[in-house]
Every structure is written in C-alpha cells, then in structure tokens.
Amino acid sequence: MRTNRILAIVALVVLVAILAYGLILAYTPVxxxxxxxxxxxxxxxxxxxxxxxxxxxxxxxxxxxxxxxxxAIDSPELNAKLMQAQGGRDAAKAKQQEADNGARKQQITAAKEQWLKAKAAATLAQTTYQRVEALFVEGVLARQKRDEAFTQWQAAKYTEQAAYAMYQMTDEGAREEIKAAAEGNARMAQGAVNEVSAILADSQMRSPKTGxxxxxxxxxxxxxxxxxxxxxxxxxxxxxxxxxxxxxxxxxxxxxxxxxxxxxxxxxxxxxxxxxxxxxxxxxxxxxxxxxxxxxxxxxxxxxxxxxxxxxxxxxxxxxxxx
Structure with a gap:
C-alpha cells in the first residue's frame, strides 16, 4: 500500500509538472x-x-x-546584304581614288598636244595675217582678203586659249568639291558595311557575364x-x-x-x-x-x-x- 501511494504521488507530481510546462509553452510568445x-x-x-x-x-x-x-544564328539574307554593302563601298572608294588621282597621264598628254596644236595654228594665222596686211597696205589685195585673214587669226587665238584652259583643267584634276563629295560617298558606303557587319556580329552571341x-x-x-x-x-x-x-x-x-x-x-x-x-x-x-x-x-x-x-x-x- 505504501509503495502504491508513493507511485501515485510521483505520477501526480509528474502530471502537474507536465501541465505546468504546457501552460508555460502556451503562454510563452513564439x-x-x-x-x-x-x-x-x-x-x-x-x-x-x-x-x-x-x-x-x-x-x-x-x-x-x-x-x-x-x-550562333545563320541568316543568308544578312550575308547577301553584306555583299551588296561591300560592293557599294568598293565602287565608292574607286570613285574617290579617281577624284583624288585626277586625269590619267595619257589624258594630260593628249590635252597638252591639243593645246600645242592650237598654238601652232594661231601662230600661223598671225603670220598669215601680217603678210596679208602688208600686201593690203601696198594695194595688192582687197580689204575683204585682209579681213578674212584677221578673222582667221582671231579664231585661231581663241581656239588656242580654249585648248590651254582644257589642258590646265586636266592637269589640275578634279575640283575640291568633287573630291569632298566622293569622300563623303565613300564614308557613307563604309558606314553601310559597318552596320551590316555589326548586325552579323550580333548573330554570334557571347556571354556578357561570368555565370x-x-x-x-x-x-x-x-x-x-x-x-x-x-x-x-x-x-x-x-x-x-x-x-x-x-x-x-x-x-x-x-x-x-x-x-x-x-x-x-x-x-x-x-x-x-x-x-x-x-x-x-x-x-x-x-x-x-x-x-x-x-x-x-x-x-x-x-x-x-x-x-x-x-x-x-x-x-x-x-x-x-x-x-
């Protein structure tokens, strides 16, 4: 009987302890x-x-x-556009070189020969007029012949001047405005190539970051x-x-x-x-x-x-x- 009473008391204490712990947990803020x-x-x-x-x-x-x-992405259309842009660039650069280099040596030589030819003709026309003028003064030739010789001399002189101007223009080459226009066209064509090339480069995608x-x-x-x-x-x-x-x-x-x-x-x-x-x-x-x-x-x-x-x-x- 005494043992049972002790066990009952122990059980009661344990139960009370458990209840007390539960109450503490229940009222303790989580x-x-x-x-x-x-x-x-x-x-x-x-x-x-x-x-x-x-x-x-x-x-x-x-x-x-x-x-x-x-x-990588394949785009045949862009490859074709790149070829077109490169062709336009090459043509524009050729025009720029032509403007920078001026006329060919053969063209300059031909223009000079035309001027010398016109100069010789003008010299001959002047000599002929002087002879006709002398005969006219002596009363050998009529005024009509003298006027015709004078007109031919003046025409030959103007032809010489025109030929000389053509020779100078050929020797000097293209005007600065034409050179500037050709250079601008070349830059514009190169820009078109760069644009297409940049887009094509974007078809080969690389990582922007390590990750x-x-x-x-x-x-x-x-x-x-x-x-x-x-x-x-x-x-x-x-x-x-x-x-x-x-x-x-x-x-x-x-x-x-x-x-x-x-x-x-x-x-x-x-x-x-x-x-x-x-x-x-x-x-x-x-x-x-x-x-x-x-x-x-x-x-x-x-x-x-x-x-x-x-x-x-x-x-x-x-x-x-x-x-």
Missing amino acids: PERLQGQIEAREYNISSKVPGRVSQVLVRRGDKVASGDLLF EVSEVLLHSGELAPSGFPVVSIIDMQDVWAIFQVREDQLKDYKVGQQLEVQIPALGASYPFTVDHISVLGHFATWRSTESGHDFDMRTFEMELRPTEPIADLRVGMTTLLAR
Whole structure:
C-alpha cells in the first residue's frame, strides 16, 4: 500500500509538472520569423538577328565566362546584304581614288598636244595675217582678203586659249568639291558595311557575364525571332535575399542594417545587409480584417545582400529571418 501511494504521488507530481510546462509553452510568445528566398541576377541572351539557330554550345548548368560563345544564328539574307554593302563601298572608294588621282597621264598628254596644236595654228594665222596686211597696205589685195585673214587669226587665238584652259583643267584634276563629295560617298558606303557587319556580329552571341546557364530555350535548327531569348545566365556573384515585410514591421529594419539570415538548405546562418526597401503593389495590401488593426497596411519588399560570398548558395533557397 505504501509503495502504491508513493507511485501515485510521483505520477501526480509528474502530471502537474507536465501541465505546468504546457501552460508555460502556451503562454510563452513564439518568436516570429519572416520567410523569403534567394534571388540572383539573370541575363536573357537574345540576338537582334532573326534566323535559324545553327548551333548552341552550352547546356543547363554549364559554367561560362564573360566572352564565351553561347550560340550562333545563320541568316543568308544578312550575308547577301553584306555583299551588296561591300560592293557599294568598293565602287565608292574607286570613285574617290579617281577624284583624288585626277586625269590619267595619257589624258594630260593628249590635252597638252591639243593645246600645242592650237598654238601652232594661231601662230600661223598671225603670220598669215601680217603678210596679208602688208600686201593690203601696198594695194595688192582687197580689204575683204585682209579681213578674212584677221578673222582667221582671231579664231585661231581663241581656239588656242580654249585648248590651254582644257589642258590646265586636266592637269589640275578634279575640283575640291568633287573630291569632298566622293569622300563623303565613300564614308557613307563604309558606314553601310559597318552596320551590316555589326548586325552579323550580333548573330554570334557571347556571354556578357561570368555565370551559370539556367535555361536553354532554343536548340539547333529552330527559328529564333529577333529579340527572343535563346540562353539565360544566372550571375551567382550578384545574389540577394527577398523578404516581404508588413508595414507595421518596417520600424525594425533600416537600409544598411546587418542581420543574421538562416538558410535551412545550408544548415547555417549568415550575415546579410539590408540593401533596399520598396513598396509592393496594391495587390499586397493587408486589409484591417486580416492584420488585426483598424486600418489597411501595405506590404514592402526588402532586399538583403550577403556581406561575403556564400559557398553552395543556389537561387530559390528558403531564407528565414527572426524578429
């Protein structure tokens, strides 16, 4: 009997202790925690050139460095336009060289010979006129013959002057205005080649950042519209944690504040710094019936960045922040 009484007392004490512990737990406030997730900078790599994907050199999960070739697009239409632009450039450069070089040596020589020929004819016409003038003074020839000789001399002299002007123009080459126009046309044609070449270079897409391939949306043989992303890259050097904070909780967080963020997937907590706080849209408003307050409250998005790199961190990992 005594043993049974002792056991009953012990059981009662244990029961009372359990009830007391339960009451303590029931009335002890549970620490509130905010749940968020890890985000990272993502780049969607697309081409301005529409065409067929000729090759994709990466797969999901591949590590790429800045400048690595990701994919290439084949565009026969652009290749044809490049040939046209190059042909126009070559023709414009030839015209510019022609304007800069002036007339050929043979043309200059021919113009000079025409001038010398006209000069000889003018000299002969002058000598003939002088002889006719002497005969006219002596009364041997009529005035009509003298006037005809004078007219032929003047015509030969003007012909010589015109031939000399043509020789000078041929020897000097093209005018400065013509040279400037030819140079402008050559630059314009070179600009057309550069434009098409730049577009073609954009068909060989290289990674703008060092990161990890997260998605490959198109594969070899598929058509790629202009601006449609073919490969997506995540830069794990540019990561942050996202939390949604109710308006009445903002007083506990300030930009630049350092906080300990728990990452269950890694089994540890890491120091993060509050980098940015911005309000979300009206769709995230807490109504008074939901928040327990007598007024509506907005939700704010808070970005925290790790103070130092975290090994094995992945996008989408859950993050916990104790309040």
